[in-house]
Amino acid sequence: MDFTFFAIVLLLAQGATADVERGVIGAIVDYSSRFGKEQKVAMEMAIEDVYYDKTGQSCGLHMNTSQREPYQTVVAAWDLINKQKVKAILLPHTWEEASLVAEIGNQAKIPVLSIADSTPLWATKRWPFLLQASPDQNAQMKAIAAIVDSWEWHQVTIIYEDIDSFRSGVIPYLIDAIREIGAEISNLVALSPFDSSSLSTELESLKGEQCRVFLVHLSLPLATQFFVKAKEMNMMEKDYVWITTNPFTSLIHSLNASIISSMQGTIGVKSYYPQKDPHFQNFHTSFRKRFSFENPEEDNHEPGTSAMQAYDVVRTVCLAMRERSNGDQQLLDKIMLSKFNGLGGNVQFIDGKVAPTQIFQIINVIGKSYNELGFWSYGKGFSKTIDKRAQYNTSMSSLGQVFWPGGPRTTPRGWTPPSNANPLRIGVPTRSSFKQYVNVELDPLTNITNYTGFAIDLFQETVASLPFYLPYNLSPFDGNYDEMVEQVYLKKFDAVVGDVAIVAKRYQHVEFTHPYTESGLVMIVPVRTQNSNRAWLFVKPFTKAMWVLVGAISVYNSFVVWLIERKHRPELKASFFIQMGVVLCSAFTTLFSLQGGKLRSNLSRMTMMVWLFVALVLTQTYVANLTSILTVRRLEPTVTDVESLRNGNAMVGYCIGSFVENYLVEVLNFHRSNIKTYDSVQEYADALRSHKIAAVFLEAPLAKLFLAKYCKEFITSGPTYKVGGFGFVFPRGSPLLPHVTKALLNVSESGRLRYLENNMIASEKCSDGELVDEMSRLSPSSFWVLFMFTGSTSTVSLLVYVVCNKRFGHKIIRRLALVVMRRWWHHDQKTFPRKVHDKI
Known part of the structure; x- marks a missing residue:
């Protein structure tokens, strides 16, 4: 479309068709800044787009400049209200300027829409006509915290512009988000927007500290000076991490090559706009053409976040003006009820503020521009794409390789030993009661303090396992352990090594490694x-099952011998009770005596010989175990x-x-x-x-x-x-702590910790008599081979005897049958059928 036609349309919208337009929107813009240039083009485009949406339905736009001076902003606002008769004012600048105009707009009952980075919570209540037309920064700060958490950085330094909107509107959100992930704020550095001479001093101070993760929340002019100076001071090298927020990241595309080269490896977070949306593509194409025509001095013509926000805000007001309104309050209400699809998604106000952004884009500065690494979505995490097929992950590492400052492929650990620091001063207790753990002795000849013990050896092993060199000096402390721990909090010690117990109240001042005991x-x-009562100790050598088995096998062996020897010895043919007495007596005399009677059969001799051998083993074992039990003290x-x-x-x-x-x-x-x-x-x-x-x-x-x-x-x-248990002590938020804890776990998992502990107690270890318990009693499992041997021998002898003596075998069978039939017969022996008895 011809730009001359654009100009004609704009003139018609501003005055020539006053009878058609519903009202005029005022805007205070800084034409000298990249922000102002982009916003001017975007707002003019919004006016035209609304005009062509409904023929004959449009609104005017009148812009004043402020040059970012508070006084000029107030003058511009009064001019817009009193002379231009605007129905609403758009402030695309800082909260400092918005707060001045908010009071004027509230008195005149004219809606004031601010797209500053943040608006305090109390502001919209104090000035009802003030609306925050840009998303709040809470979600963006959580995205930054997620980046820090992804790489396990435990300390960060926040560098921000010393203006009220950054100081009170953004930094509190960022501090809360960082602390929610368990990280600590190492330092808060406020830079004056009016005095760049202090940059070298501040950077030199930061260079001398341990923390190497820097969150930069600065405006474009100050941020460009800052990174150029950081590059000059060699702070864009290996081990450094730089993360920038939306106010600067959204305009990185507008920077020239020299500034881009000074911030290689920087990670940036900016608001996401769906670039595949047809509405966005039309805006993007038109903006580039118009911006290049109006600002030929600019090398890059891409629209930034502020331009798209300004476009949506002007369109919101225009759409509200198209409806008939009786008074400014009704216009404010209609703006509050606005709901349409803008460049960044749905535009809707909630409690005087536009709905927060849920998606942010993560970029990585490299070469002459930047790489789009991926996205972070509120409540979901990181993803390579934003669509239905997106796969989310809690770690930024899922987005792929990051180009870090200095060009290393390995992730920076986020800290480094300070360039101007002395070796760590490690406190060691001198009052330990257990010198095996920690012992501090002063050699009177050399006047050198010697530190020995398990805790000292373990700390040395742990430091040796660190992936970097860590110099330290041990210092004795003569006081109680609480006082020694407090010295770390007071920064008189950098750490404490010894038999220091991990106690909850000590966490008020310090932190501990993983317990090593x-x-x-x-x-x-x-x-x-x-x-x-020791009266029954004589049965303790054997278990109950052992006693039962010994008795059973003794009776069984005696029965076999009695059965085989019965026909050779008259005394074994007496009455039933006498024969049973002989069997039982033989069983137990055989068990405890090696003297048996004269045996006539080789079968009975073989049975008795094996059983005598087993009995010998059992009796000797019993005596030995009983003697041990009687002589051991039970404590x-x-x-x-x-x-x-x-x-x-x-x-x-x-x-x-x-x-x-x-x-x-x-x-x-x-x-x-x-x-x-x-x-x-x-x-x-x-x-x-x-x-x-x-x-x-x-x-x-x-x-x-x-x-x-x-x-x-x-x-x-x-x-x-x-x-x-016991642990090493470090200050709260110490960047060393996670690395030392990991190294300590490596020492433990390698077996080195157990080796040191065993060596410590080896010289003290003594042996005591075992207490009498079930483990000292003998069970059948200890003698099953012997029992099987003697039982098998007796069974074989019995079977051979029965087979060789058919008459006896038949007699035995008849007797067993008679016993069984009598047992199950319903009458006693007198009534038992005589014929059956005689036949058997």
């Missing part, structure tokens, strides 16, 4: 010999539970300087006067032996060491109380 608090008491704790200690008003002990005292008082309800402290392992043992205390409470890893040394005198009793 088992957790728990245990009670240790003296042992005493158990005074239980039990002198105190079985905490309640008996409290009820008896007993004294208890704990390690001086630890958290245990408060736990005993606040959780286990001991009187503080009944608690004593001790400095060494020997003092614990002496106090328990002399009955000065009835029990001592130690953390589980310390209890293991104590019992390794005094395993014959003391024992744990009662439950294990759940408390944290």
